[in-house]
Amino acid sequence: SGGESGGDVTTITPGTAPGFPPFEMKESGELVGFDIDLLAAVVAEADGYELGSWQEYSFDSLIPALTSDKIDVVAAGMSINDDRDETIDFTDPYYNADQAILVRESGDFSPAELADLSGHKVGSQSGTTGETVSKNLVEEGTLKESSYNSYDSYVFAVQDLENGNIDAIILDLPVAQTFADQRPVSIAFTYETGERYGFGVREGDDDLQSALNEGLAAVRDSGQYEELRNEWFGG
Ligand code: ARG
Structure with a gap:
């Protein structure tokens, strides 16, 4: 893999x-998570590249950071969609997700469908696909504009949900499941x-894109992908 054939090795900043x-999350000040481990494994299998040090941004600043050369690759549970595809390129997909609606575990508010969010306060992370769902609810009149809260991080949104400042969060299902395991939310x-x-x-950046796709395929073939999934999502 990378550089062993004697060619130049390019360091990419994630x-x-x-x-x-x-x-991706901070544990005792350290950046850890499935994306962090997966990208490291993928780049280790990508010919001609090595991973530089991780840079942290708010989610909605990642694409600007990429297009202004501050970083070279985004690994942030970023959903591939047409809007983003106009500005950046994506590797092959590495994880599937739907959206989930997170509420307090106490059960004081138990919506069963999006329409039930009407009259309640809803939060999402700025620039995410969860925010797109929320903004569509505002546009179609289900939610009042003043009832929608945008957060820099889902961690703050969960705090606001727990203390009653909002009633529901719209976010990616695997992340909702993780918060539900760790916090009094469901x-x-x-x-x-x-x-x-x-x-x-x-x-x-076609060379990098193909190298990452080849790395991703190698990591799937070797069983490393499955190992990392088991490690981070439990068996
Ligand atoms: N999958 C969603 C999106 O692409 C949310 C991603 C949020 N990622 C993060 N690292 N905060 O919009």
């Missing part, structure tokens, strides 16, 4: 947005979006 467990229902996460690279 960027992420922690506060999205178990994909999933009220899921909302199918069929999202797929990819690593983001600059448009035109």
Whole structure:
């Protein structure tokens, strides 16, 4: 793998947005998670590249950081979609997700469908697909604009949910499941979006994109992908 044939090795700087467990989060000040381990494994299998040090951004600053060359690859549970595809390129998908609606575990508010959010306060992380679902609810009149709260991190949104400042959070299902395991919150229902996460690279960075795709395939073939999934999502 990387550089062993004697060619030049390019160091790529990865960027992420922690506060999205178990994909990326801070534990005792250290950045850890499935995306962190997976990208390291993928780059180790990608010819000609090595991983530099991780840079942390708010989620909505990741694409600007990539296009302005501050980072070279985004590993942040980022869903591949047409909007983003106009500005950046994605690797092959490495994880599937839908959206989930998270509420307090106490059960004082138990919505069964999106329409039930009407008259309640809802939060999402700024710039995410969860926010897109929330903003659509505002646009169609289900939610009042003043009832929607945008957060820099889902960690703050969960705190606001716990203390009653908001009544529901719209976020990716695997992350909702993790918060539900760790905090006094639970999933009220899921909302199918069929999202797929990819690593983001600059448009035109075709060599890096193919090297990461080859790395991803190698990591799947070797069983490392499955091992990391078991490690971070439990068996
Ligand atoms: N999958 C969602 C999206 O692409 C949410 C990603 C949030 N990621 C994060 N690291 N905070 O919009």
